[in-house]
Each structure stands twice: as structure tokens, then as C-alpha cells.
Amino acid sequence: KDMFINGGFNVYPAEVEGLLLAHPxxxxxxxxxxxxxxxxxxxxxxxxxxxxxxxxPADLVAWARTEMANYKAPRCFEVVDALPVNASGKVLKYELRKRARSAQGA
Incomplete structure (x- = not known):
């Protein structure tokens, strides 16, 4: 499942990603x-x-909050050189979740 629940609202990452790609x-x-x-x-x-x-990253958070509903706007951003992908080019989101948890200290 590629969805998470923020304060009772369903958030679909693919939709948020599409909105974020509008940022130059x-x-x-x-x-x-x-x-x-x-x-x-x-x-x-x-x-x-x-x-x-x-x-x-702080500017990206502020921009996202003006472009989408507050519950959809990511609370934090990390700028990376590249996204981890498998052989067919699909982003390995489990790797990103692992990285995010270690950054949180969880």
C-alpha cells in the first residue's frame, strides 16, 4: 500500500509527488x-x-503548504543526490522509509 494516514486523512504519495514536481x-x-x-x-x-x-528544505515546506491541503503537505524535505531505484527504475520507497526512521532516531 502506498498511502499513509495523517490526522485521519488518507494521503496518497503519488498525488503529492505530482504536485511537488510543479516546483521549479x-x-x-x-x-x-x-x-x-x-x-x-x-x-x-x-x-x-x-x-x-x-x-x-524550509522553503520547500512553506511552498508545499501554499500549493496543497495542509494534511497533504510534507512536514520535512531532504535534498538527495539521487533516489534509490531497482533495476527497472522503480523508486525503492522502503529504503527511503528506513532512511527517514534512522534520521528520526527511531
């Missing part, structure tokens, strides 16, 4: 749900920046 500094993006004490889960976005840009 985002070349690729993958969104995963990460545990949150208050809301159950919140979104975390891993972004590959457009060539020559260095987006500020």
Missing part, C-alpha cells in the same frame, strides 16, 4: 509516510534538485 527546483521526488506522535504519520519528501539549484 525539484527534478525528482518521492514521498513516504513517517511516524508522528500527534498525527499518526506525516509526509517526508526526498527530492533531487534541478541541475544548478540548491533548494532550502
Amino acid at each position: 527546483d525539484i527534478a525528482q521526488v518521492a514521498v513516504v509516510g513517517i511516524p508522528d506522535e500527534r498525527l499518526g504519520e506525516v509526509g517526508m519528501a526526498f527530492v533531487v534538485a534541478t541541475s544548478g539549484t540548491f533548494p532550502d
Whole structure:
């Protein structure tokens, strides 16, 4: 299942990713749900920046909140050089979830 529940709302990462790709500094993006004490889960976005840009994660959070419903907007962003993919090019979201949990200290 590629969905998470944020404060009782179903969030579909594919929809959020599509919205985030409208940002000029985002070349690729993958969104995963990460545990949150208050809301159950919140979104975390891993972004590959457009060539020559260095987006500020705080600016991306603020931008996302203006572009989509608050419950859909990722609470944190991490800029990465590349997204982990399998041989057929599919993003390995379980790797991103693992990385997000270790960043949270969980």
C-alpha cells in the first residue's frame, strides 16, 4: 500500500509527488509516510534538485503548504543526490522509509 494516514486523512504519495514536481527546483521526488506522535504519520519528501539549484528544505515546506491541503503537505524535505531505484527504475520507497526512521532516531 502506498498511502499513509495523517490526522485521519488518507494521503496518497503519488498525488503529492505530482504536485511537488510543479516546483521549479525539484527534478525528482518521492514521498513516504513517517511516524508522528500527534498525527499518526506525516509526509517526508526526498527530492533531487534541478541541475544548478540548491533548494532550502524550509522553503520547500512553506511552498508545499501554499500549493496543497495542509494534511497533504510534507512536514520535512531532504535534498538527495539521487533516489534509490531497482533495476527497472522503480523508486525503492522502503529504503527511503528506513532512511527517514534512522534520521528520526527511531
